[in-house]
Amino acid sequence: xxxxxxxxxxxxxxxxxxxxxxxxxxxxxxxxxxxxxxxxxxxxxxxxxxxxxxxxxxxxxxxxxxxxxxxxxxxxxxxxxxxxxxxxxxxxxxxxxxxxxxxxxxxxxxxxxxxxxxxxxxxxxxxxxxxxxxxxxxxxxxxxxxxxxxxxxxxxxxxxxxxxxxxxxxxxxxxxxxxxxxxxxxxxxxxxxxxxxxxxxxxxxxxxxxxxxxxxxxxxxxxxxxxxxxxxxxxxxxxxxxxxxxxxxxxxxxxxxxxxxxxxxxxxxxxxxxxxxxxxxxxxxxxxxxxxxxxxxxxxxxxxxxxxxxxxxxxxxxxxxxxxxxxxxxxxxxxxxxxxxxxxxxxxxxxxxxxxxxxxxxxxxxxxxxxxxxxxxxxxxxxxxxxxxxxxxxxxxxxxxxxxxxxxxxxxxxxxxxxxxxxxxxxxxxxxxxxxxxxxxxxxxxxxxxxxxxxxxxxxxxxxxxxxxxxxxxxxxxxxxxxxxxxxxxxxxxxxxxxxxxxxxxxxxxxxxxxxxxxxxxxxxxxxxxxxxxxxxxxxxxxxxxxxxxxxxxxxxxxxxxxxxxxxxxxxxxxxxxxxxxxxxxxxxxxxxxxxxx
Numbered sequence: 001x002x003x004x005x006x007x008x009x010x011x012x013x014x015x016x017x018x019x020x021x022x023x024x025x026x027x028x029x030x031x032x033x034x035x036x037x038x039x040x041x042x043x044x045x046x047x048x049x050x051x052x053x054x055x056x057x058x059x060x061x062x063x064x065x066x067x068x069x070x071x072x073x074x075x076x077x078x079x080x081x082x083x084x085x086x087x088x089x090x091x092x093x094x095x096x097x098x099x100x101x102x103x104x105x106x107x108x109x110x111x112x113x114x115x116x117x118x119x120x121x122x123x124x125x126x127x128x129x130x131x132x133x134x135x136x137x138x139x140x141x142x143x144x145x146x147x148x149x150x151x152x153x154x155x156x157x158x159x160x161x162x163x164x165x166x167x168x169x170x171x172x173x174x175x176x177x178x179x180x181x182x183x184x185x186x187x188x189x190x191x192x193x194x195x196x197x198x199x200x201x202x203x204x205x206x207x208x209x210x211x212x213x214x215x216x217x218x219x220x221x222x223x224x225x226x227x228x229x230x231x232x233x234x235x236x237x238x239x240x241x242x243x244x245x246x247x248x249x250x251x252x253x254x255x256x257x258x259x260x261x262x263x264x265x266x267x268x269x270x271x272x273x274x275x276x277x278x279x280x281x282x283x284x285x286x287x288x289x290x291x292x293x294x295x296x297x298x299x300x301x302x303x304x305x306x307x308x309x310x311x312x313x314x315x316x317x318x319x320x321x322x323x324x325x326x327x328x329x330x331x332x333x334x335x336x337x338x339x340x341x342x343x344x345x346x347x348x349x350x351x352x353x354x355x356x357x358x359x360x361x362x363x364x365x366x367x368x369x370x371x372x373x374x375x376x377x378x379x380x381x382x383x384x385x386x387x388x389x390x391x392x393x394x395x396x397x398x399x400x401x402x403x404x405x406x407x408x409x410x411x412x413x414x415x416x417x418x419x420x421x422x423x424x425x426x427x428x429x430x431x432x433x434x435x436x437x438x439x440x441x442x443x444x445x446x447x448x449x450x451x452x453x454x455x456x457x458x459x460x461x462x463x464x465x466x467x468x469x470x471x472x473x474x475x476x477x478x479x480x481x482x483x484x485x486x487x488x489x490x491x492x493x494x495x496x497x498x499x500x501x502x503x504x505x506x507x508x509x510x511x512x513x514x515x516x517x518x519x520x521x522x523x524x525x526x527x528x529x530x531x532x533x534x535x536x537x538x539x540x541x542x543x544x545x546x547x548x549x550x551x552x553x554x555x556x557x558x559x560x561x562x563x564x565x566x567x568x569x570x571x572x573x574x575x576x577x578x579x580x581x582x583x584x585x586x587x588x589x590x591x592x593x594x595x596x597x598x
Contacts, residue, residue: 022047026054048112051105055094061168068172071215078209082179084129085158088136089175092162113140128192146332150191153416154182156325157476164275172215180513181413183209272449279322280453281312297486301536305483306451312472326472333471336420344424347583351432354587404439404460404497408488410506411444411455415475422505423473425582429503434464442470445484446477447512452484480528481510482536489544499597501550507557509564510537538568550593
C-alpha cells in the first residue's frame with residue numbers, strides 16, 4: 001500500500017536500494033545517485049520518484065534546476081507551493097519522454113496516480129502544496145471537480161508549459177510566468193484552498209508575489225539552446241571523463257557524440273511560433289498578411305510584438321493534451337449554458353426584440369420624388385409647366401442596415417474563474433445579431449510570449465450555427481490591449497459596411513508583464529502595465545473612434561479597476577453587475593449608436 005509508514009530502517013534501506021537501481025537503469029550511469037532529499041518510506045512512491053527523477057536527470061539540465069531551486073528558496077512565503085509547481089512541471093516535461101522510449105513507464109505511472117489519488121481521498125490537505133498535489137492526482141483520474149476552476153486552470157497551464165517547453169530554460173521560463181500569473185494577488189491562498197476544505201493555509205496571512213528580479217533575468221544573455229549545448233560539451237570534454245584512456249581516440253569519439261547531441265538539441269528546440277501553434281492551433285491568415293499587419297502596428301511601445309490569428313484548427317497538429325483540455329472546457333461552458341438555458345434564451349429574445357422593434361423599423365424604405373427612379377406618369381406635366389424634373393419615384397433605404405459588429409472577448413488568464421459566463425455573454429449578443437441578419441464577428445484575444453493571439457469563433461459571414469463555437473472560449477496568458485485594438489482596427493477597415501461597432505468584453509486593466517524577457521539584450525523593452533498601458537489603450541480606443549468605429553467597453557471586473565476603464569472608454573462603457581441586466585444595457589447602447597448612424 002502507498003504511504004505505509006515503515007519504521008524498520010532495513011526496510012527503508014531496501015526501498016532506497018530498489019529505487020536507486022531503477023534510477024541507474026534509466027540513466028545507464030552508475031556514478032550518479034538519486035537526490036538525497038527524496039524520502040524513501042513508501043515503496044510505490046519510491047519507485048515512481050525513481051522514474052520521475054531518472055527522467056529529470058536524463059532530459060533536463062540539473063545544474064540549471066538546482067540554481068533555480070536555490071532562487072525560489074529565497075522566497076519563503078512561496079517556496080513550498082512554487083516547488084510543488086516545479087515538481088509537477090518537471091514530471092509532465094520529462095516522464096512522457098521516458099515513456100516514449102520505455103512503454104512500461106506509462107502503465108507504472110498510471111498505476112501510481114490511481115493509488116495516490118485513492119490515498120489522498122482519505123486525507124485532509126493542510127497546506128497549499130498538499131492541496132495542489134492532491135488536485136494533481138485527482139485531475140489525473142478525471143476527478144477534479146468543477147468547483148475547483150482555479151486549480152484546474154493552474155494544472156492546465158503547468159501541463160501546457162511542460163508540453164511546449166523546448167528545453168529546461170524554456171520550462172523554467174514558463175513556470176516563472178505561471179508564478180506571475182497566478183500569485184500576483186493576495187487572494188491566491190483563498191483560491192487554492194477553495195470552499196471545500198478549511199485548512200491552515202487558508203487562515204494564514206499571505207502577500208502577493210511581486211519579484212524584483214526573476215531567475216531568468218539573473219541569467220540574462222544566456223540563450224536556452226546555448227545553455228543546453230554548453231552543458232553537453234562541458235560534460236563530454238571534462239578531462240576527468242576520459243582519465244586513463246587513449247586521449248586522442250576517446251576525444252574523437254566524444255566530439256562525434258557531442259555533435260550528435262548538439263544536433264538533437266537544435267532539433268528539439270521550439271520557436272515561440274511553434275509553441276503558440278501547438279497551444280492555439282494553426283494560423284488562419286497567410287503569413288504575408290500577418291507580416292503586412294505587423295509592419296503597420298508593431299511600432300512604438302509595441303515594437304517587436306507579433307500577431308497570431310487562428311480559428312482553433314488542430315487538424316495538422318499532434319496535440320492530444322490540448323485537444324482534451326479544449327473539449328473539457330467546452331463541455332464545462334456548455335453545461336453552464338444548459339443550467340442557465342432559460343435565462344440565456346430570455347436575454348437573446350430581449351436583445352433581438354429591442355433591435356427589431358426599436359431599431360430596425362427605422363431602416364424601412366423611404367419613397368421620395370427624384371429626377372431618377374420609377375416614372376410617376378401623373379406628374380409628367382410638371383416638367384413642361386413648372387420645369388420640375390422630379391417626376392420619378394426613388395426608393396431610398398436607410399443606411400442603418402449597412403452595419404457590421406465586432407465582438408472582442410478578453411481571453412486572458414484573469415478570466416479563468418468566469419470563462420463560462422464570458423462565453424455565454426458573447427453568445428447572447430452574437431445570436432441576437434445573427435437573428436437580425438446583422439453581420440458580426442466574435443473572437444478572443446490574449447498575449448502569450450511575444451504574440452497577441454486572436455481566436456476567431458465566428459466570422460462575419462458564418463452561419464448562425466457557428467455561434468455555438470463561442471463556447472470553446474478559455475482564458476490564458478496576459479492581455480496587451482493597445483496592440484490588440486490596433487489589429488482590430490485593421491481587420492474592421494477591410495469591411496465594406498459604412499457603419500461599424502466594436503464591443504469589447506474586459507474584466508480589468510491591460511497587463512502584459514513578461515516574467516521572463518526573452519529579448520533581454522534589448523533593455524528598452526518594458527512591461528506593459530499600470531498607467532502606461534492604460535494611456536496607450538485609451539489612445540487606441542480614441543483612434544478607433546476617429547476612424548468611425550463606435551466602441552463599447554463591457555466591464556465585468558472589480559470595482560477597483562473602474563477608474564482605469566473610465567479612462568479607456570470614457571462614457572461608453574457598461575458595468576455588468578447582474579446577468580439579467582446584460583441584454584438591456586448592451587441593447588440600449590446599440591440603440592443609441594444606431595440612431596447616431598441614421
